[in-house]
Amino acid sequence: MDRTGLLIILSSPSGAGKSTLARRLMDWDGDLRFSVSATTRPPRPGEIDGQHYYFTTPDMFRDMVADGQMLEHAEVFGNLYGSPRSPVEAAMRQGRDTLFDVDWQGGQQIRASALGGHVVSIFVLPPSLPELERRLRARGQDSDQVIAGRMQKSRSEISHWAEYDYVLVNEDLDGTEDRLRAILTAERLRRDRQAGLGRFVKRLMEEESA
Ligand SMILES: Nc1ncnc2c1ncn2[C@@H]1O[C@H](COP(=O)(O)OP(=O)(O)OP(=O)(O)O)[C@@H](O)[C@H]1O
Numbered sequence: 001m002d003r004t005g006l007l008i009i010l011s012s013p014s015g016a017g018k019s020t021l022a023r024r025l026m027d028w029d030g031d032l033r034f035s036v037s038a039t040t041r042p043p044r045p046g047e048i049d050g051q052h053y054y055f056t057t058p059d060m061f062r063d064m065v066a067d068g069q070m071l072e073h074a075e076v077f078g079n080l081y082g083s084p085r086s087p088v089e090a091a092m093r094q095g096r097d098t099l100f101d102v103d104w105q106g107g108q109q110i111r112a113s114a115l116g117g118h119v120v121s122i123f124v125l126p127p128s129l130p131e132l133e134r135r136l137r138a139r140g141q142d143s144d145q146v147i148a149g150r151m152q153k154s155r156s157e158i159s160h161w162a163e164y165d166y167v168l169v170n171e172d173l174d175g176t177e178d179r180l181r182a183i184l185t186a187e188r189l190r191r192d193r194q195a196g197l198g199r200f201v202k203r204l205m206e207e208e209s210a
């Protein structure tokens with residue numbers, strides 16, 4: 001079957017659980033490709049260049065944008081973030097699905113991009129704003145000032161929820177992972193239906209019955 005890889009967008013206010021859920025989905029499906037973003041944010045302890053992000057300078061980031069290397073890019077919490085284009089195009093050609101952990105601006109740009117693939121967008125909500133702040137603190141990787149800034153921006157990120165195909169409240173991690181798996185499975189079936197099942201059904205109808 002001639003199929004194109006899905007573009008799966010995961011967005012949420014910072015700390016709602018996207019990266020945790022993305023990791024779980026990748027463990028569940030080894031064929032799913034994570035889009036490693038470039039960023040000018042400094043690495044957190046334990047973050048590996050090329051695995052969590054491509055850490056870069058503002059000048060190099062702007063050069064990549066000017067050179068058309070970014071599928072989308074945005075300023076988020078005072079740093080630049082962007083999704084490199086060529087690995088996404090290669091995955092699509094191979095029929096491999098790509099998972100993006102991006103903010104709402106990235107979500108809008110990927111939907112509007114000329115890549116022409118089947119886009120599935122999922123917004124993850126926290127059960128409450130106090131719980132969101134608790135998670136940011138429990139992660140233990142950002143200063144009080146950074147956490148305050150992210151909490152301040154959380155309402156404006158959440159205000160974009162209705163732009164997404166699916167909205168999940170990430171209360172219980174296992175339950176949210178189950179629902180994400182179900183979405184992925186159903187959307188793959190939908191993509192395959194568009195990609196060429198019509199030809200299969202035509203052949204099936206033309207077959208002689210035994
Ligand atoms: N359902 C959940 N219940 C309790 N804790 C959770 C849940 N989901 C995620 N967490 C925890 O919340 C913290 C923030 O999660 P995570 O880093 O995945 O958020 P994020 O949305 O990717 O944040 P950012 O946008 O800043 O990258 C982590 O410590 C994670 O273990």
Ligand SMILES: Nc1nc2c(ncn2[C@@H]2O[C@H](COP(=O)(O)O)[C@@H](O)[C@H]2O)c(=O)[nH]1
Pocket residue numbers: 011012013014018037038041072073074076077081082083101102103104105106107
């Ligand atoms: N538009 C984009 N947003 C991105 C990208 N990579 C990450 N992000 C978003 O930034 C914030 C902060 O991330 P953090 O790792 O510093 O906590 C979060 O909302 C991410 O989804 C990207 O390539 N483009």
